[in-house]
Amino acid sequence: MVKKIILLGATGSIGVQTTDIIREHPEEFKLVGFSAGRNMELARKFIKEFHPEIVCVQNEQDAVVLRGEFPRTAFVSGNSGLIETAVFDADVLVNAVIGSVGLEPTLEAIKLGRTIAIANKETLVTAGHLVMENAKRYGAPILPVDSEHSALFQSLNGEKIEQATKLILTASGGSFRDSTRDELKNVTVKEALNHPNWSMGAKITIDSATMVNKGLEVIEANVLFNFDYDDIEVLLHRESIIHSMVEFRDTSVMAQLGTPDMRVPIQYALTYPERLERPNAKRLNLAEIGKLHFQQMDYERFHALQLAFDAGRIGGTMTTVLNAANEQAVAMFLNEEIKFLQIEEMIERAMDAHKPTSTPDLETILHVDSETRKSVRNMLK
């Protein structure tokens, strides 16, 4: 049976790689709908190629133009359009938008019991408990796309989760893994956008350089697998070959390895529990690689990772604040309004100023999210 797929964030890094998988397996998948932000050139290309039934774009003006060009597709726009697209009849929702804008569409699709393949980690960080509680209530499977979480998920396959003792997330270290804190003071946007192992969207590449990305992933792991923060460890691993590991109570460790290629975890989330061939993909050749390196994380050097553990342990709306402050600060860094180290400074200030609410509802989360963004913007004044 062909799986019908809705892809939010089709024009982004994960989105485009998801279309590669759909294109490689036309007998398995059909793209019935997608969302784009502002990239109309790519949106048009995908409409011509996949003939989707519904497409969401960020601006209504773009939707008006597209309606004229493609009369057989329904065009919607903005945040309400994103929700309309997310709940459109399909088998799987792939959420590959960036930022907490992905939260409400995900929750609405979950209420329909949809299978959710989730790359959009900000949604899990900002409101993990709402996503997981609703997924349980409505029987919606949540399948991780993030490479570390896919690795953890695969390492836990067929195991009893209560026999797992530790989740070990690997971290490449990002663009500045060999720089001292002093050297970070004056790094440029261009330098920060230069990731050693992965080619990704701008926001997550900056998150990798600040190590906020690994921090978000620690929270994502806590949310997805329900492990205490004391039982989640981060290990620096430069080569990004081991994507993460699970330790069990008999001291056994299961790991998932592969070349750094996001199409592998994307495809696994689409085919689980099956696996499909990838005839043209590069295979892992460990003899060629020769050595793999591991190193203890330095939480003073990577202060933002410490902040994420702190936010996770406090819980409630504190992770919403961490995420929103980071989204706002990264946007300002990319805009060259602030310096690199100010990203974590702003996150810390926002967290210090916040009085968290435990188990917040959606309204509280959306309110804290927008207030935090506002307060971070005001820090510039």
Ligand code: NDP
């Ligand atoms: P990109 O920035 O490359 O793409 C983001 C997508 O979201 C684009 O389609 C963009 O549209 C769209 N978009 C942006 N803002 C909005 C908005 N306000 N409303 C609606 N749509 C919007 O991101 P990535 O693909 O890198 O990342 C997507 C998610 O996956 C993130 O949560 C990231 O953390 C996670 N992830 C990414 C990995 C990667 O390798 N890239 C690895 C693991 C996780 P447009 O471009 O048309 O404007």
Ligand code: MG
């Ligand atoms: Mg990752």
